[in-house]
Amino acid sequence: MIEKNILEIKNKLQGKAELLVVSKFRNKAEILKVYNLGQRKFAENRVQNLLERVKELPNDIEWHLIGHLQSNKVRDITSFIHTIQSVDSIKLLNEIEKQAQKFNRQISVYLQIFIAQEDTKFGLSYLEAENCINYYVNNEFKYVKITGFMAMASNTGNKIQISNEFKNLNAWIENTQKKFPQLNLKNKSFGMSSDFEIAIENGSNLVRIGSLVFNLCE
Numbered sequence: 001m002i003e004k005n006i007l008e009i010k011n012k013l014q015g016k017a018e019l020l021v022v023s024k025f026r027n028k029a030e031i032l033k034v035y036n037l038g039q040r041k042f043a044e045n046r047v048q049n050l051l052e053r054v055k056e057l058p059n060d061i062e063w064h065l066i067g068h069l070q071s072n073k074v075r076d077i078t079s080f081i082h083t084i085q086s087v088d089s090i091k092l093l094n095e096i097e098k099q100a101q102k103f104n105r106q107i108s109v110y111l112q113i114f115i116a117q118e119d120t121k122f123g124l125s126y127l128e129a130e131n132c133i134n135y136y137v138n139n140e141f142k143y144v145k146i147t148g149f150m151a152m153a154s155n156t157g158n159k160i161q162i163s164n165e166f167k168n169l170n171a172w173i174e175n176t177q178k179k180f181p182q183l184n185l186k187n188k189s190f191g192m193s194s195d196f197e198i199a200i201e202n203g204s205n206l207v208r209i210g211s212l213v214f215n216l217c218e
């Protein structure tokens with residue numbers, strides 16, 4: 001069943017976006033099923049769960065953190081994390097740089113942008129994100145690399161609204177890339193089970209999918 005789900009999702013991605021499997025709430029056996037189909041990019045939204053996963057699963061998995069991260073937890077994940085998608089402050093950026101230097105590792109980070117018409121989600125406004133990038137560019141970070149952006153659309157059935165949110169985000173990203181040609185802001189992480197098709201129509205190249213892979217939808 002999982003195999004069929006992944007094939008269907010990949011078909012719909014049309015080669016435009018990569019699949020990041022969100023393994024939160026799933027058990028080790030379920031995750032291994034996906035791993036054994038060749039999937040290597042996985043994401044968790046909580047540090048504690050991530051730490052447990054890393055212990056019990058193969059070490060060639062590329063782990064992404066997609067949930068809110070407190071500065072005092074950065075050090076716990078620095079030795080293995082590939083990408084932190086949920087960076088939403090300069091303070092966090094500085095802390096990741098500091099810890100990554102200690103471990104002598106490069107860590108890829110995405111800035112999390114707030115695009116939804118809801119007040120329940122974390123993230124930076126476009127203006128705050130630009131300030132963050134300015135700070136990053138002016139302070140010569142050596143271990144942290146900003147390589148893209150992550151966002152979540154409004155939790156609504158209104159496809160036009162979702163589409164507009166992604167469209168605006170994509171336009172802003174393209175514009176920001178032009179303003180900062182010295183950076184490579186290529187990763188565009190938007191789209192989940194409910195809206196990934198709309199996301200890839202609007203520029204996403206990395207979709208974060210959980211429920212649809214593990215049969216939890218409908």
Ligand SMILES: *Cc1c(COP(=O)(O)O)cnc(C)c1O
Nearest residue numbers: 022045066192193208209210211
């Ligand atoms: C849980 C989660 C997802 C995946 O959601 P599904 O609807 O299960 O595909 C994607 N992004 C973030 C940030 C999440 O927390």
